[in-house]
Amino acid sequence: MPLISFVVPVYGVQGYLRECLDSILGQSFTDIEVIAVDDCSPDSSGEILAEYAARDARLRVITLGCNGGQGPARNRGLAEATGRYVWFVDSDDWLAEGALRAVVERLRATDPDVLIVDHARVHWHGRVDPSGPGRRFHLAPPVFTLAQWPDAIDILHVSWNKVVRRSLLARLGFAFRAGWYEDVPFTYQVLLAADRIALLDRICVNYRQRRRGAATRTPGDGHFAIFPSWAEVFDRFDDSRPGAERLRALLFRRMIWHFLKVRGNDSRLSPALRGRFFAEMTTHYRRCLPAGGYPCPTGIEGLKHRLVAGGRHRTFGALRLGFRVNALVTRALAGAVRRVSKPGRGALRRLRDVIVAVYYRACRWLPIDSRLALYAAYWYRGYACNPAAIYEKARELVPDVRGVWVVRRDRVDALPDGVAHVVAGSPAYYRALARAKWLINNVNWPNGVVKRPGSVHVMTHHGTPLKVMGLDQQAYPGGVRDPDFAGQLRRAGRWDFSVTANSFTTQMWERAYPCRYRTLETGYPRNDRLARATAADVAAARTRLRVAPDERVVLYAPTHREHHPGYHPPFDPEEFVEALGPRGRLLMRSHYFRDRAGPGPAIRPSARVRDVSAHPSVEEICLAADVLVTDYSSLMFDYAILDRPIVIYAPDWQAYRLVRGVYFDITAEPPGAVALTFPDLLDLFRTGSADDDAAAKARSQFRRRFCALEDGRAAERVVRRVLLDEAG
Missing domain, CATH: 3.40.50.11820 (CDP-glycerol glycerophosphotransferase, N-terminal domain)
Structure with a gap:
């Protein structure tokens, strides 16, 4: 039995899923299982899950026949879980490095029914905001019940910041609701039922604030699911528990706060829905109001509560409009001050x-x-x-x-x-x-x-x-x-x-x-030409480039280093062509940024070395070349269509990946042989390893992954879909 079962529902997250899975499976603590539930995802998420499951036995994939939503997907994963604890992680979020080890140490130290971890909101534009309640984590007792430390009510009510004892969920018979806001009943039912709650004062989850695609930013009547979700909390509330009256009052205040957050976000509710939503707020206010009242906030927030209680939606709207006008005026004045103080440009340039x-x-x-x-x-x-x-x-x-x-x-x-x-x-x-x-x-x-x-x-x-x-x-x-x-x-x-x-x-x-x-x-x-190329096309390309039929042509095409514009890979053309043998020919092509960044080191032309940077068609050069040598250029993905040898020459690989950043390790998943030094590169060609069985196998795997669509009809597909508006 693993210590922790991760349940990861997956739908429409192909751009984020790898980061999520890597953050879980790559942690130093390994006594886990990961149950990924493919909720009939319409994108490539299923392929990514299959790829990861093939190389890590800790990942199990459940594929659903139809999309049911996040709640039912979690239920399916929970039914398959075997761990002592369950951690529901959303597939567009990711764990912080070392988070799992810290969680395990806290579990062993406190033996809680529920462990709440801290998180940070990571915005699409790079800003990282720590959680507000996380600043109070250090004030909590080491272990407590909700009645003993009710401040936990105000910690974000989501499932992914809680590691829950699986037997507690079984005792409750808990099942997530379908639809949005399904985390609300989960959060408060497990917190109210737990005899032992602990906190981990450490950011463990990076909560991705997506620019688009998140439910919280999706307009529609799906937001009305907030009402039955909160109704479930109060319908199942046990008034016989110690401190029940106070807990009910604090939960009520939290519910109204949540209603106001949704109503106040114009990206969630269209104008046509806002009045009806506010009326539901008032209905639930009156239905769930504790007999002994509740600690109503003061100031503007308290005024909003009173407007909800009285059903005064028009007054509420007027109040919000007033705040907006004030903010607009303030920004306009600030902008005017900036424009006045901004230094001017030349008069002729401004006129132009x-x-x-x-x-x-x-x-x-x-x-x-x-x-x-x-x-x-x-x-x-x-x-x-x-x-x-x-x-x-x-x-x-x-x-x-x-x-x-x-x-x-x-x-x-x-x-x-x-x-x-x-x-x-x-x-x-x-x-x-x-x-x-x-x-x-x-x-x-x-x-x-x-x-x-x-x-x-x-x-x-x-x-x-x-x-x-x-x-x-x-x-x-x-x-x-x-x-x-x-x-x-x-x-x-x-x-x-x-x-x-x-x-x-x-x-x-x-x-x-x-x-x-x-x-x-x-x-x-652009690759249609490569995919359709015949022997005659190759011969014509070699003729135009003045390459003899029996010459072995190597194209060397390194990428541009934006972070290091003065860098040029260590490469001696004359020594390289000597390693190719008497019929070897070297074509060298610089990145297209060269015309803007200034020339690189001069290439001394000779009978066997030629600079083809100015040649108008890189596709023609590829057709003429028998072998490609490159470092990190995307040209390798195009050249692989030809099913010819590719050699990765990456002398600065560690520095490049750390400074510039890459999506995968090209030295571990290469399109052929790999050399990290120039002597190693020469040895590959002297010994024939540039195209041995291992290199051919790597190229075959690379082509299956990246070239499967290249059949010579890509341009036609684009034209028919875009210019002729043909579906399919």
């Missing part, structure tokens, strides 16, 4: 900005052009990547839609013949931004771009992420280029569609960019 803003706003009064699709890639660097593949397929399938590219002035000459374009910053550029029906980009459009109603923004991205992105970068400040995470999410908030290459990428983007876009898990359009 005003003219551009006025012109762009005027263009937005023009009707949307239902036949215009605007394309861009890599911050207007030219014609490339997923947008280029979509553009080409759209010309074939939707010829009546006019495709126009945005490019920098210095990149106009690099455009293919016949591709219409506008120059970034020109009047034609702002007209196109304002009027395009479809805006397709592999990076975000600038901050000033306004998404018009009726326009469709498509984010294609430009790689499968190994390094952390978006909000996940908050944990790695040393590698952050853009610390304005709120601004990142405002830009991501314009997306209608997010194109991904595999389910792993879908999961990571959902966590890194929690916005209301629709994911198109289609494969990457």
